[in-house]
Amino acid sequence: MNTHELPMIIFTVLAQMSVGAFVVLGVVQVVAGRRFGKESVDKVTDPALYAIGPALVLGLIASMFHMNDVFHTLNVVRHLGSSWLSREIVFGLLFAGLGFLFAVVQWFKWGSPRLRQALAALTALVGLTLVYVMSMIYYTLETVPAWHSWATPAQFFTTTFLLGSLAVGAAFMGALMWRRRAAAKSGNVFHVDDATRTMLSSCLKGIGLGAVALLGVEFVIIPMHISGLSAAGGAAGRSALVFSGVWFIARLVLVFLGAGLLAVFLYRYATPTAQVRTLAIIATSAFVLVLAGELIGRSLFYDSMVRIGM
Amino acid sequence: MAEKLGFYFDQTLCTGCKACSVACKDKHDHAVGISWRRVAEYAGGTWQQDGDTVVPNVFSYYTSIACNHCEDPICVRVCPTTAMSQGEDGIVTIDQTKCVGCRYCEWACPYSAPQLNAATGHMTKCDMCADYRAEGQDPACVAACPSRALGWGPIDELRAKHGTLAAVEPLPDPAITRPRLVITPHRDAQPTGSGTGFVANPGEL
Amino acid sequence: MTAATTEKPPTSGIPRRSFLKWSGIAGGGVALVGTGAAFGLLPGVGPANAVTSTVAGSTDEKTVWNACLVNCGSRCALRLHVKDGSLVRVDTDTTGSQDLDGPQLRACVRGRSFRRRVYNPDRLKTPMRRKPGTKRGAGEWEQISWDEALGTIASELKRVIADYGNEAVYYQYGSGVTGGNITNTAWTRLLSTLGGYLGMYGSYSTSQISFAMPFMYGERIESNSIGDTVHSKLVVYWGDNPVETRMSGGGNMWNAQKSNKDFKTRTIVIDPRYSETALDLADQWIPIRPGTDAALVAAIAHVLISEDMVDQQFLDTYCVGYDEEHLPAGIPAGSSYKSYILGTGPDGVAKAPDWASPITGIPVDVILGLAHEIGTAKPCAIMQGWGLQRQANGENNCRAVMMLPILTGNVGIHGGGNGSREGTIRFPLARFSIDNPIKTKISCFMWTDAIARGAEMTDIADGVQGKKKLDVPIKLIINVAGNTLVNQHSDANRTTKLLEDDSLCELIVVVDNHLTASARYADILLPGTTNAEEVDFIASEYSGDTAYAIIADQAIAPLFEARSHYDMCAALAAKMGVEEKFTEGRTQEEWRSELIRKTSASVPGIYTEEEFHDKGVFRVSNPDGTFVASKAFRDDPVKNPLKTPSGKIEIFSERLWKMAATWTFGDTKGDVITALPEYVATWEGAEEAKTNDKYPLQVIGHHFKGRTHSSYGSVDWLQEAHPQVVWMNTKDAEDRGIVNDDVVHVFNDRGRIELPARVTPRIMPGVLSVPQGAWYSPDAKGVDTGGCINTLTTWHPSPLSKGNPQHTNLVQIEKA
Ligand SMILES: Nc1nc2c(c(=O)[nH]1)N[C@H]1C(S)=C(S)[C@@H](COP(=O)(O)OP(=O)(O)OC[C@H]3O[C@@H](n4cnc5c(=O)[nH]c(N)nc54)[C@H](O)[C@@H]3O)O[C@H]1N2
Ligand SMILES: Nc1nc2c(c(=O)[nH]1)N[C@H]1C(S)=C(S)[C@@H](COP(=O)(O)OP(=O)(O)OC[C@H]3O[C@@H](n4cnc5c(=O)[nH]c(N)nc54)[C@H](O)[C@@H]3O)O[C@H]1N2
Ligand code: SF4
Numbered sequence A: 001m002n003t004h005e006l007p008m009i010i011f012t013v014l015a016q017m018s019v020g021a022f023v024v025l026g027v028v029q030v031v032a033g034r035r036f037g038k039e040s041v042d043k044v045t046d047p048a049l050y051a052i053g054p055a056l057v058l059g060l061i062a063s064m065f066h067m068n069d070v071f072h073t074l075n076v077v078r079h080l081g082s083s084w085l086s087r088e089i090v091f092g093l094l095f096a097g098l099g100f101l102f103a104v105v106q107w108f109k110w111g112s113p114r115l116r117q118a119l120a121a122l123t124a125l126v127g128l129t130l131v132y133v134m135s136m137i138y139y140t141l142e143t144v145p146a147w148h149s150w151a152t153p154a155q156f157f158t159t160t161f162l163l164g165s166l167a168v169g170a171a172f173m174g175a176l177m178w179r180r181r182a183a184a185k186s187g188n189v190f191h192v193d194d195a196t197r198t199m200l201s202s203c204l205k206g207i208g209l210g211a212v213a214l215l216g217v218e219f220v221i222i223p224m225h226i227s228g229l230s231a232a233g234g235a236a237g238r239s240a241l242v243f244s245g246v247w248f249i250a251r252l253v254l255v256f257l258g259a260g261l262l263a264v265f266l267y268r269y270a271t272p273t274a275q276v277r278t279l280a281i282i283a284t285s286a287f288v289l290v291l292a293g294e295l296i297g298r299s300l301f302y303d304s305m306v307r308i309g310m
Numbered sequence B: 001m002a003e004k005l006g007f008y009f010d011q012t013l014c015t016g017c018k019a020c021s022v023a024c025k026d027k028h029d030h031a032v033g034i035s036w037r038r039v040a041e042y043a044g045g046t047w048q049q050d051g052d053t054v055v056p057n058v059f060s061y062y063t064s065i066a067c068n069h070c071e072d073p074i075c076v077r078v079c080p081t082t083a084m085s086q087g088e089d090g091i092v093t094i095d096q097t098k099c100v101g102c103r104y105c106e107w108a109c110p111y112s113a114p115q116l117n118a119a120t121g122h123m124t125k126c127d128m129c130a131d132y133r134a135e136g137q138d139p140a141c142v143a144a145c146p147s148r149a150l151g152w153g154p155i156d157e158l159r160a161k162h163g164t165l166a167a168v169e170p171l172p173d174p175a176i177t178r179p180r181l182v183i184t185p186h187r188d189a190q191p192t193g194s195g196t197g198f199v200a201n202p203g204e205l
Numbered sequence C: 001m002t003a004a005t006t007e008k009p010p011t012s013g014i015p016r017r018s019f020l021k022w023s024g025i026a027g028g029g030v031a032l033v034g035t036g037a038a039f040g041l042l043p044g045v046g047p048a049n050a051v052t053s054t055v056a057g058s059t060d061e062k063t064v065w066n067a068c069l070v071n072c073g074s075r076c077a078l079r080l081h082v083k084d085g086s087l088v089r090v091d092t093d094t095t096g097s098q099d100l101d102g103p104q105l106r107a108c109v110r111g112r113s114f115r116r117r118v119y120n121p122d123r124l125k126t127p128m129r130r131k132p133g134t135k136r137g138a139g140e141w142e143q144i145s146w147d148e149a150l151g152t153i154a155s156e157l158k159r160v161i162a163d164y165g166n167e168a169v170y171y172q173y174g175s176g177v178t179g180g181n182i183t184n185t186a187w188t189r190l191l192s193t194l195g196g197y198l199g200m201y202g203s204y205s206t207s208q209i210s211f212a213m214p215f216m217y218g219e220r221i222e223s224n225s226i227g228d229t230v231h232s233k234l235v236v237y238w239g240d241n242p243v244e245t246r247m248s249g250g251g252n253m254w255n256a257q258k259s260n261k262d263f264k265t266r267t268i269v270i271d272p273r274y275s276e277t278a279l280d281l282a283d284q285w286i287p288i289r290p291g292t293d294a295a296l297v298a299a300i301a302h303v304l305i306s307e308d309m310v311d312q313q314f315l316d317t318y319c320v321g322y323d324e325e326h327l328p329a330g331i332p333a334g335s336s337y338k339s340y341i342l343g344t345g346p347d348g349v350a351k352a353p354d355w356a357s358p359i360t361g362i363p364v365d366v367i368l369g370l371a372h373e374i375g376t377a378k379p380c381a382i383m384q385g386w387g388l389q390r391q392a393n394g395e396n397n398c399r400a401v402m403m404l405p406i407l408t409g410n411v412g413i414h415g416g417g418n419g420s421r422e423g424t425i426r427f428p429l430a431r432f433s434i435d436n437p438i439k440t441k442i443s444c445f446m447w448t449d450a451i452a453r454g455a456e457m458t459d460i461a462d463g464v465q466g467k468k469k470l471d472v473p474i475k476l477i478i479n480v481a482g483n484t485l486v487n488q489h490s491d492a493n494r495t496t497k498l499l500e501d502d503s504l505c506e507l508i509v510v511v512d513n514h515l516t517a518s519a520r521y522a523d524i525l526l527p528g529t530t531n532a533e534e535v536d537f538i539a540s541e542y543s544g545d546t547a548y549a550i551i552a553d554q555a556i557a558p559l560f561e562a563r564s565h566y567d568m569c570a571a572l573a574a575k576m577g578v579e580e581k582f583t584e585g586r587t588q589e590e591w592r593s594e595l596i597r598k599t600s601a602s603v604p605g606i607y608t609e610e611e612f613h614d615k616g617v618f619r620v621s622n623p624d625g626t627f628v629a630s631k632a633f634r635d636d637p638v639k640n641p642l643k644t645p646s647g648k649i650e651i652f653s654e655r656l657w658k659m660a661a662t663w664t665f666g667d668t669k670g671d672v673i674t675a676l677p678e679y680v681a682t683w684e685g686a687e688e689a690k691t692n693d694k695y696p697l698q699v700i701g702h703h704f705k706g707r708t709h710s711s712y713g714s715v716d717w718l719q720e721a722h723p724q725v726v727w728m729n730t731k732d733a734e735d736r737g738i739v740n741d742d743v744v745h746v747f748n749d750r751g752r753i754e755l756p757a758r759v760t761p762r763i764m765p766g767v768l769s770v771p772q773g774a775w776y777s778p779d780a781k782g783v784d785t786g787g788c789i790n791t792l793t794t795w796h797p798s799p800l801s802k803g804n805p806q807h808t809n810l811v812q813i814e815k816a
């Protein structure tokens, strides 16, 4: 693992996951809301929403460790005119702020649902822009062939949606299990109504399906990126060598297991009558495997920083 | 407008001795790990073996590089804090009171010019010995070179005298940052991008 | 605590040591004991005890002139910038031209890192003694006072001289302050005033050529200067790498660069490696198997003779032994050079290119091309480095190369030369040394034998000079500013074993700045000052057609308890009752004034001492323009004969002829003396490599830009700039699955070293090079992780000069 860039690995993956989760939650809200009603949807999505905040904050804190002099951090927004890093910081803060705002208004149910929806849409847009800006930091470095490639934004967005959706699935089931355990502790029997069961299972089906599809995308991007680099020779060729060996294989296997095998299980198993516990285990495992795989993948991404020149 | 400054490097004379590099370290009191001027050894070629005899068809040469105070300094462009900036005379310097140590410039510069001082958390880089120049002295590396392979001055004058070549392996395509650097090439110098050889001393750069 | 009567306060008013951060033992008398590990700890040595120079608190900065004194063949001026009593920057010469005449003496990469050598964690700080009862080399030390240290040395010197005689005292070869004057000869001056010591002849540098060339020329004479190639049509650097072995910007590196650039003379480099000289200057590079130069020369000679390109008139007039008509009387027919080459001599083998090709690894057409160029370029300058003579057959290799200018009549003319190393003019500096009254000598390389079996060593078997045989083995060694006690001598594992036995050599005194491999084998270890801490008056070395003198002023006070060689010797002289004879009543500084005064008698216009402080360097240009070797002889051989018995160039040496008959050898392959410069196949040579399955690779140890031998070897800036690596050819690496920067082991039956591989096309297949001088550092398993070539080399001397054949070795290499 690339411990040198650990802060950036954690930051970029968590931030992208947060954005992805936020967007997926929005989609769930819109799609499922129409079928099952806003009320019941909010009940499942809200806990997931509140999980995004800490993840993003964790990511932002991690990103601070990338600065070698944190006392000068405020300076980083000085060069918005040309530095993508300045822009990243601004959009990162904007996304965090808007997300936080949205969480608050959602919690207190302030404002009209329409207004909240508009706020959510804006937050999502800023989030997606953040992912774009992040990718531009690397994409615009024409001196680093492995990064100066369409694969960088493509990868970042794939990560965003893949991790985002699996995180949402895991959060859904996690929240459910947590509530069940809390109920059990206080001696109550936890009951999930049929509507929620149906809704959850169709959400998980959707997530499973989405994950498999995104896995497909990822497994197209990776070989194309590598073969492109290899063919280019020089620094590009040398950076392609990073994508081989144990860590690379581990990454592929983890993502394949999580977003492939388990996601298919999830898709197949997620029915209103399915065992909640089993579903929770599948959803969480899929998320954990893919998260691990993506962290390794990001680590390799930073390893591939082979510059042209000397 | 002030004249823009640059370096001249006569590759035909460079012995890879690194007196330039160490003179810079001594002047700026740098610990191991920071070398504002670095020297790459580029080598390649093949051997033909025929029974007991061998015939070489090989080449090798050195390239001594500091910051080239580029006309299109990618380091300045990417720096989020504006710590990296270019002066009137084209000299690119780092404002230590602004730098956050994010290392974006280090990723960007294809000459490995910016180098982090882990102790201060700030980026550091060649300033073409601003203090020496102010006193009318040559930059330390230029004055140090035992082979007199290094020069400095207004880039227009250097180019008028020595041509405009800077596209020599293992240097990057000069179109990227437009370095203020002129090279008299070694007889075996390979054009940038030809990939005919390899950097033999990657650990030293 | 000190008995030094000559110690003087620092020249400036800087409070002594006020700037030092020294966290080790600060006071005297505290005996700290190291661990018992092979290379245990030495009190006060190591990173924790590093001295750091303080740059803060600016007061006036001063700059003083000094020089870098190590043995690199150049001599550079240093300007030491001092602030608050610390060295804060090391600059170089600021005077002089950017031309061949009177060039600026720009220091090389090592000189520029001098500050890190002065303030180095492994600086020795106080006198030490091996802890009584511990094994020599075990690394257990006790700190002692100067008084006690010198007292012990005085009584031991007296005892050994009384018991065994002065010839049991040996002053070890050590070249760390070669450029010094007072500092380089203080100890030998002292020993000479005490009745002398067993002498040495030759040097690790030039054992073979220094011994062999006089058989041809009567003395060792350097060739024409590089600047003289302005007259040449062809320049050949033969195993000669001035770009890396004369690295000063005012020495022969500069002369070679500048001449090449200005004169654009066609240049050929013959070397197993694509050396820095080849890289910079060569129009053609001819790789050759190490130790086979004499075969290549013979093949060239064959072409020159058979195609009638020899200068018959020159050979007839100036030489002995070229053809049968010019052999000395009484020598059997068929003994001439021409007979040897054409195959009409005793061996009956014609030395045609197809004979030499498989030996040297050079294709026939390349040999033919080279022969035609050397035969037709008039004049042609052949400069011979010392790599090919540091071989098991080195004496013949170097004489062989000198045959080419002889055959082509290039000796003694502008643009030509004698085929020896590029020449230089010398500065007639007054010296502090006095002669050793003892005339018995051994080769500089035979001291380990002289410890082990000294009294058995004879003139005809071991090269003892001045006596038929040694009477006593070496019992006491004074090793000053040298690392040949272990690191730079051959077979370090064997040498350290020998030194461990203190019943053989009974006392070893080491004077150094650093805790070197040699220092670890001292009984008494004395901390010397660096040249920044003392004064001297320095002469130029291989600088071509400009010679110069440099003043060395003291920049900083001696660090810790370090003392200059002069001061420690003066104190020791007082203990031995010869103080007056040694000092003549002067301090070191007063001696310097005296040497400047004496020098001025022979150098008109030289600066006064006052002017020297300010101007630093005084130069003189060659009044003849460029230096031509043996010009007088060429102009008039009758009036100006050579110092050979015949007064001529002795291609066939009658003296060698006789020695070949009388000297005794074992049956080791290659141990022969030949009257002609013949090619001889030897032990661990190129030909043996072909049939040796266990150790099929030849390894040489080129002199390297990152160090001067072992000096500067512990400077971190240099280790970073020029890490120790073993050069190996891409093909050899592929065969063994080794890639660039892999850590590898190079080994043979004598030892094993560990270091990274530099996989490169710059060395020929079948040959490795481990830059010599890295610090010998065996780990618990005996693997030398310092990568010192002398873990792999042998004590076996070359046949004639009994010199160090340290480039002749066979090894294997594998991934660590
Ligand atoms: N295998 C192999 N071995 C070789 C060679 C080779 O080519 N191959 N080359 C040989 C040759 S040519 C030579 S000349 C020898 C050189 O061998 P040495 O003469 O031993 O030279 P150095 O290794 O430089 O050691 C010089 C010592 O002087 C010390 N010193 C430096 N400055 C000062 C000072 O101011 N005061 C004091 N007191 N000490 C100081 C240094 O710390 C160092 O320990 O090595 C020989 N050994
Ligand atoms: N930088 C630096 N400079 C130095 C020194 C140092 O340690 N470092 N040491 C100084 C001292 S004391 C000395 S004596 C001189 C030594 O000067 P040299 O003895 O000339 O130096 P080497 O590197 O041993 O050999 C010179 C060249 O000969 C090649 N060579 C080795 N064996 C053979 C052979 O059999 N045939 C041919 N044709 N070439 C061969 C080597 O590859 C090398 O390039 O250098 C001096 N200069
Ligand atoms: S000092 Fe001069 S010759 Fe040496 S590496 Fe630097 S540029 Fe090259």
Ligand code: SF4
Binding pocket: B066, B067, B068, B069, B070, B072, B073, B074, B075, B076, B092, B108, B109, B110, B111, B112, B113, B114, B125, B177, B179
């Ligand atoms: S060399 Fe690098 S650091 Fe210097 S100006 Fe150019 S891009 Fe910037």
Ligand code: SF4
Binding pocket: B078, B079, B080, B081, B082, B083, B084, B094, B098, B099, B100, B101, B102, B103, B104, B105, B106, B114, B122, B123
């Ligand atoms: S490290 Fe400093 S100079 Fe470099 S980009 Fe970051 S803030 Fe700018």
Ligand code: SF4
Binding pocket: B023, B024, B025, B027, B036, B037, B066, B067, B125, B126, B127, B128, B129, B139, B140, B141, B142
């Ligand atoms: S110009 Fe000055 S700062 Fe720049 S590399 Fe040379 S010595 Fe260093």
Ligand code: SF4
Binding pocket: C068, C069, C070, C072, C073, C074, C075, C076, C106, C107, C108, C109, C110, C111, C112, C246, C247, C248, C249, C708
């Ligand atoms: S090591 Fe030799 S060339 Fe280098 S500075 Fe010292 S004297 Fe000059």
Ligand SMILES: [Mo]
Binding pocket: C071, C204, C205, C206
């Ligand atoms: Mo030497």
